[in-house]
Amino acid sequence: MKHLVRSSFLSIVTAFLALLIGACGSTPKPVPTPEPEPVVVIPEKPLLRLPGDENVPEAYRRALSDFLEQDLSKMYQRVIEVSEVSNAVSIVLERKIEMEGSCRIGPSTIELMVENGETKTESTHFGEDCCPGSPCAMVPDSWNLRYINTIKGDDLTALSKLVPAKKKLAYTLVTPEGKTKKSFSRKDVAGGKFVNPPTCGFVNTRPSCNAPDAKTGAFQCQCNGGGYQVTYDWAKEGDTFVIIKIDESSS
Numbered sequence: 001m002k003h004l005v006r007s008s009f010l011s012i013v014t015a016f017l018a019l020l021i022g023a024c025g026s027t028p029k030p031v032p033t034p035e036p037e038p039v040v041v042i043p044e045k046p047l048l049r050l051p052g053d054e055n056v057p058e059a060y061r062r063a064l065s066d067f068l069e070q071d072l073s074k075m076y077q078r079v080i081e082v083s084e085v086s087n088a089v090s091i092v093l094e095r096k097i098e099m100e101g102s103c104r105i106g107p108s109t110i111e112l113m114v115e116n117g118e119t120k121t122e123s124t125h126f127g128e129d130c131c132p133g134s135p136c137a138m139v140p141d142s143w144n145l146r147y148i149n150t151i152k153g154d155d156l157t158a159l160s161k162l163v164p165a166k167k168k169l170a171y172t173l174v175t176p177e178g179k180t181k182k183s184f185s186r187k188d189v190a191g192g193k194f195v196n197p198p199t200c201g202f203v204n205t206r207p208s209c210n211a212p213d214a215k216t217g218a219f220q221c222q223c224n225g226g227g228y229q230v231t232y233d234w235a236k237e238g239d240t241f242v243i244i245k246i247d248e249s250s251s
Helices: 003-023 058-070 140-153 155-161 185-188
Strands: 076-085 088-099 102-114 118-125 167-175 178-184 206-209 219-225 230-237 239-248
Touching: 058 088, 058 102, 058 118, 076 102, 102 140, 140 155, 140 206, 140 219, 140 230, 155 185
Parallel strands: 167 239
Antiparallel strands: 076 088, 088 102, 102 118, 167 178, 206 219, 219 230, 230 239
């Protein structure tokens, strides 16, 4: 009898252990791996390009493109000049404005400066002259740009037309070495006797003009920068304006 009880007890324990071992040794079902999120690649906007922008340093081309995209109304045509200094670059652009049957063209200087990893942008516009062969209303900035452009283009005939027809242009040069005074007729200027007439740029030196006199229409324009200064006195002559006096000084 004792043997039978012991045998039954051992059978129950053995069955229980078998069940326990089976449960512990069973392999859990693997947790399904989630599908990876799709990677969305946003393509970079193409650069707005202008003739001459190959001279713009690579680090500033995106900033220039963003500026052009935000200021499309100015109708920028090309890059005229690029000047890079340290963490900044000055870019002179030519812009063209066509409206109400007239065409005007003028320069703008775009300053791009990198500070703390960000690029800051400033722009300065210097008025407009008429497009070649297209008449337009002229203001002091227009006449001043025409003078600058004739010198840049080495057009002595056009330059002579900005000098009085009968009187002479009075020119004064002041340097640390002293003062020099000269005068030039329209014929002198056309013949190239006015050597190195003072002009102005749009980066290191910059032009500006005062409002015209309410009675005579006369006005004065200036060019300043880096110890250099020039003033141009303009006066009305017939239906046009001419330069009657130029004062140039440098230190």
